[in-house]
Amino acid sequence: MPKLKPETQRARREQILNAAEACFTRAGFHQTTMQDICNEAKLSAGALYAHFESKEDLICGIVRRETAAFAERLSAAATDAKSFLDALRDVAEHYTIHEPREKNRLFMEIGTEATRHAAVNETFRELNTAILANLTSQIAKAKANGQVGSKLPPETIATLIGILGDGLCWRRATDPDFDAGALLPPVLDIIAGILEPIGTDGPHGEQAYSARLSASVPHDQPETFTKFAEKETA
Amino acid sequence: MPKLKPETQRARREQILNAAEACFTRAGFHQTTMQDICNEAKLSAGALYAHFESKEDLICGIVRRETAAFAERLSAAATDAKSFLDALRDVAEHYTIHEPREKNRLFMEIGTEATRHAAVNETFRELNTAILANLTSQIAKAKANGQVGSKLPPETIATLIGILGDGLCWRRATDPDFDAGALLPPVLDIIAGILEPIGTDGPHGEQAYSARLSASVPHDQPETFTKFAEKETA
Amino acid sequence: MPKLKPETQRARREQILNAAEACFTRAGFHQTTMQDICNEAKLSAGALYAHFESKEDLICGIVRRETAAFAERLSAAATDAKSFLDALRDVAEHYTIHEPREKNRLFMEIGTEATRHAAVNETFRELNTAILANLTSQIAKAKANGQVGSKLPPETIATLIGILGDGLCWRRATDPDFDAGALLPPVLDIIAGILEPIGTDGPHGEQAYSARLSASVPHDQPETFTKFAEKETA
Amino acid sequence: MPKLKPETQRARREQILNAAEACFTRAGFHQTTMQDICNEAKLSAGALYAHFESKEDLICGIVRRETAAFAERLSAAATDAKSFLDALRDVAEHYTIHEPREKNRLFMEIGTEATRHAAVNETFRELNTAILANLTSQIAKAKANGQVGSKLPPETIATLIGILGDGLCWRRATDPDFDAGALLPPVLDIIAGILEPIGTDGPHGEQAYSARLSASVPHDQPETFTKFAEKETA
DNA sequence: GATGAATGAGTGTTCATTCAT
DNA sequence: GATGAATGAACACTCATTCAT
Numbered sequence: 017m018p019k020l021k022p023e024t025q026r027a028r029r030e031q032i033l034n035a036a037e038a039c040f041t042r043a044g045f046h047q048t049t050m051q052d053i054c055n056e057a058k059l060s061a062g063a064l065y066a067h068f069e070s071k072e073d074l075i076c077g078i079v080r081r082e083t084a085a086f087a088e089r090l091s092a093a094a095t096d097a098k099s100f101l102d103a104l105r106d107v108a109e110h111y112t113i114h115e116p117r118e119k120n121r122l123f124m125e126i127g128t129e130a131t132r133h134a135a136v137n138e139t140f141r142e143l144n145t146a147i148l149a150n151l152t153s154q155i156a157k158a159k160a161n162g163q164v165g166s167k168l169p170p171e172t173i174a175t176l177i178g179i180l181g182d183g184l185c186w187r188r189a190t191d192p193d194f195d196a197g198a199l200l201p202p203v204l205d206i207i208a209g210i211l212e213p214i215g216t217d218g219p220h221g222e223q224a225y226s227a228r229l230s231a232s233v234p235h236d237q238p239e240t241f242t243k244f245a246e247k248e249t250a
Numbered sequence: 251m252p253k254l255k256p257e258t259q260r261a262r263r264e265q266i267l268n269a270a271e272a273c274f275t276r277a278g279f280h281q282t283t284m285q286d287i288c289n290e291a292k293l294s295a296g297a298l299y300a301h302f303e304s305k306e307d308l309i310c311g312i313v314r315r316e317t318a319a320f321a322e323r324l325s326a327a328a329t330d331a332k333s334f335l336d337a338l339r340d341v342a343e344h345y346t347i348h349e350p351r352e353k354n355r356l357f358m359e360i361g362t363e364a365t366r367h368a369a370v371n372e373t374f375r376e377l378n379t380a381i382l383a384n385l386t387s388q389i390a391k392a393k394a395n396g397q398v399g400s401k402l403p404p405e406t407i408a409t410l411i412g413i414l415g416d417g418l419c420w421r422r423a424t425d426p427d428f429d430a431g432a433l434l435p436p437v438l439d440i441i442a443g444i445l446e447p448i449g450t451d452g453p454h455g456e457q458a459y460s461a462r463l464s465a466s467v468p469h470d471q472p473e474t475f476t477k478f479a480e481k482e483t484a
Numbered sequence: 485m486p487k488l489k490p491e492t493q494r495a496r497r498e499q500i501l502n503a504a505e506a507c508f509t510r511a512g513f514h515q516t517t518m519q520d521i522c523n524e525a526k527l528s529a530g531a532l533y534a535h536f537e538s539k540e541d542l543i544c545g546i547v548r549r550e551t552a553a554f555a556e557r558l559s560a561a562a563t564d565a566k567s568f569l570d571a572l573r574d575v576a577e578h579y580t581i582h583e584p585r586e587k588n589r590l591f592m593e594i595g596t597e598a599t600r601h602a603a604v605n606e607t608f609r610e611l612n613t614a615i616l617a618n619l620t621s622q623i624a625k626a627k628a629n630g631q632v633g634s635k636l637p638p639e640t641i642a643t644l645i646g647i648l649g650d651g652l653c654w655r656r657a658t659d660p661d662f663d664a665g666a667l668l669p670p671v672l673d674i675i676a677g678i679l680e681p682i683g684t685d686g687p688h689g690e691q692a693y694s695a696r697l698s699a700s701v702p703h704d705q706p707e708t709f710t711k712f713a714e715k716e717t718a
Numbered sequence: 719m720p721k722l723k724p725e726t727q728r729a730r731r732e733q734i735l736n737a738a739e740a741c742f743t744r745a746g747f748h749q750t751t752m753q754d755i756c757n758e759a760k761l762s763a764g765a766l767y768a769h770f771e772s773k774e775d776l777i778c779g780i781v782r783r784e785t786a787a788f789a790e791r792l793s794a795a796a797t798d799a800k801s802f803l804d805a806l807r808d809v810a811e812h813y814t815i816h817e818p819r820e821k822n823r824l825f826m827e828i829g830t831e832a833t834r835h836a837a838v839n840e841t842f843r844e845l846n847t848a849i850l851a852n853l854t855s856q857i858a859k860a861k862a863n864g865q866v867g868s869k870l871p872p873e874t875i876a877t878l879i880g881i882l883g884d885g886l887c888w889r890r891a892t893d894p895d896f897d898a899g900a901l902l903p904p905v906l907d908i909i910a911g912i913l914e915p916i917g918t919d920g921p922h923g924e925q926a927y928s929a930r931l932s933a934s935v936p937h938d939q940p941e942t943f944t945k946f947a948e949k950e951t952a
Numbered sequence: 953g954a955t956g957a958a959t960g961a962g963t964g965t966t967c968a969t970t971c972a973t
Numbered sequence: 974g975a976t977g978a979a980t981g982a983a984c985a986c987t988c989a990t991t992c993a994t
Contacts, residue, residue, distance in 0.1 A: 125362055303986095531954055763966090957992100966983085
């Protein structure tokens with residue numbers, strides 16, 4: 017038998033990753049057995065190990081894919097949305113309203129796992145750093161354009177936004193009664209407060225964040241994150 | 251060996267919990283074996299199981315203790331500090347600067363575990379709810395006293411503060427380069443912005459958060475959380 | 485503290501044996517823990533081990549007591565009943581009708597255990613042998629008196645009766661639908677057939693076994709088995 | 719290693735069952751560890767658990783096999799032997815003379831275990847019922863043919879025979895001095911007495927049971943029990 | 953004499969990974 | 974390349990027994 021076409025290879029990898037993600041999301045990393053994943057992927061153990069050399073590697077694959085997807089979405093939102101804040105809102109809505117709570121749990125699981133396994137950690141940080149860098153550069157440009165008034169360094173702002181996002185995700189994963197829909201507006205107001213967009217009468221005026229901010233923080237097209245997704249499927 | 255004094259019993263429980271916490275902090279729940287904990291506690295397996303009926307129960311014990319300690323600290327800070335914001339800063343400094351990063355990881359681990367095990371989940375949520383309620387009531391009082399101007403419901407404010415805390419914790423656990431010292435001031439500024447303390451020229455003026463806020467939000471003595479600590483050691 | 489009075493000692497032993505028997509009957513030897521027995525006897529582990537040196541020893545105690553009780557009953561029945569067959573019927577009725585099925589199970593458990601543990605085996609066989617000897621001597625006397633016509637050696641007859649009894653017990657222990665009341669008459673007819681009592685028109689005539697046999701096999705007072713019970717409580 | 723042929727699967731199961739039977743026979747269920755069985759079968763624990771899902775399941779497998787073998791033997795004897803009694807004698811001789819005493823112990827162990835574990839109990843009873851039904855139908859046919867004169871219902875006769883068999887087995891398992899060779903003839907005489915075969919001068923005449931009975935109770939071909947053996951190996 | 957906490961070897965079972973076919 | 978049976982080290986947990994108090 018000749019070597020599988022790279023195309024088939026990639027598809028197979030994707031299939032396994034899908035199965036793994038489904039299992040991990042459903043039951044967590046440690047409660048999921050390799051056999052569970054094989055069953056879900058309708059593949060034999062041997063076939064699975066031809067593509068991922070260990071369970072840890074599989075986790076890395078998920079981390080890579082999830083994080084790349086996140087970066088992608090951020091990027092896409094930045095392109096499509098009218099303003100930086102709108103983009104943020106789109107992404108936040110996606111992850112805390114449209115996606116099921118289980119996805120938030122998977123994110124926690126990933127972060128926690130990254131804390132314990134060198135390889136996962138490396139993967140996780142590398143991508144996180146890239147996302148932060150992207151956010152930072154967007155903010156820097158907005159500042160340069162005079163559209164963001166905050167005196168805080170762009171990286172600090174990016175980190176603050178990241179913290180809010182992580183906290184939101186954690187809370188939803190953890191608390192079944194958490195109402196993301198109700199919390200998102202004040203959270204976006206907070207972000208608006210951090211950015212201190214020029215040309216408004218302050219972040220805490222009477223207007224709703226969307227009305228106030230929709231046009232105020234235009235942003236450049238960020239560099240794409242597709243490379244990470246490609247890296248994964250390469 | 252006659253019946254142990256309740257006092258000794260409690261000490262033994264504490265000793266086991268200490269060992270378990272050390273192990274869990276070092277290696278995570280799933281990587282820690284009961285034997286590891288026995289070794290750390292210098293106790294036999296049988297002795298351990300006389301105090302905790304399962305590994306899960308041990309995790310619940312840790313959750314209870316950690317969360318109770320957190321509530322306690324929040325409560326103490328509220329009593330000691332000059333203002334609500336100062337109290338928050340004290341607590342935040344403790345958990346993101348004084349405590350080792352490993353403690354933040356343990357917190358993540360706890361939250362993640364709560365996501366998967368019914369018993370852990372129940373324990374976790376019960377205590378989390380109590381903490382949020384306490385925070386909420388403190389804020390409500392401050393509003394009643396006219397010291398907090400925000401129009402947001404107290405519970406929403408409490409939740410927002412919680413999200414920032416969780417996010418901070420997550421970030422530090424996850425990112426070895428994270429500089430909590432640098433992030434804490436802006437985070438507290440954000441909180442100040444949320445509270446909109448009366449008698450200042452707005453949350454985002456020139457003054458540093460400490461200067462601006464130190465005397466602005468006095469607060470009443472919150473109800474103590476000691477009951478949870480007692481519950482654990484009862 | 486002075487040594488316990490022998491009387492108290494014996495009572496304590498009895499108390500433990502009662503508890504053990506209750507537990508063993510309820511759940512079997514292997515499913516019963518020493519702690520179960522301690523709880524049932526309302527005694528500490530240490531106190532129990534002051535009287536029985538191991539779980540096996542406890543089983544031996546039960547074997548001794550149960551078997552002695554059986555011998556006693558056989559003996560008493562021989563004294564009270566009008567005929568040997570009546571005595572057998574009384575005993576059989578007791579063990580397969582009056583006693584709960586659980587007792588039959590305990591008997592099986594005892595026999596099975598005797599098969600595996602040297603000490604239990606010795607105890608079990610010693611007493612079984614004595615019972616068989618007693619039965620044998622009763623039959624021998626009946627033959628000598630001309631009341632039993634069978635040409636089979638008395639010991640063989642005794643063994644055959646024993647086999648029927650064991651089989652009956654086994655069947656009841658094993659089969660919840662077993663109707664001992666319906667089976668006992670034919671079994672006693674069989675025994676009558678084995679004995680071939682003189683002065684009847686054969687064992688399988690029209691008469692019911694009791695009518696046919698009630699007066700036909702008078703028997704002497706057998707030597708008592710009380711000594712075994714005493715041995716146990718000595 | 720592609721999928722094993724069903725044939726090989728069956729052989730592997732058999733190999734495990736053989737090992738388990740050897741161990742259980744040697745030491746009893748509770749004294750045998752899964753590791754013992756693995757060693758005996760020269761198999762790893764994982765391999766064993768691929769075929770039997772628990773120790774209890776293994777016991778059920780043994781019960782099924784043993785009981786099926788017994789039914790088979792009964793069936794075969796009925797086919798081969800000249801008379802029903804001869805068949806019974808063949809089977810009895812096999813189990814109480816040819817087979818080692820240990821097999822009798824295994825039988826006791828099985829029965830005792832059936833008393834405590836739901837799954838084992840169900841398996842045990844199901845097969846026991848089938849055997850009894852087969853015996854019953856054989857007897858019913860013999861009665862219909864006028865070859866059995868007893869007025870007892872066929873089922874009662876079958877149960878009585880069963881009781882004698884169980885008792886015999888119990889006695890041999892339990893008593894090392896038991897001489898089955900000496901007891902079998904009178905036991906068969908008893909059975910002959912129960913059946914009351916027509917055309918003889920009564921069951922307790924001068925002739926030995928074999929001489930008297932060899933031709934007296936012809937019997938039809940019983941339905942085979944092979945189905946149970948198949949069920950096990952299916 | 954009594955207590956019951958402590959011991960620690962041992963149990964049934966699981967599961968990531970390998971490799972003969 | 975794929976299969977899935979096999980491996981075997983671990984694991985959480987138990988329980989007969991001991992012995993300090």
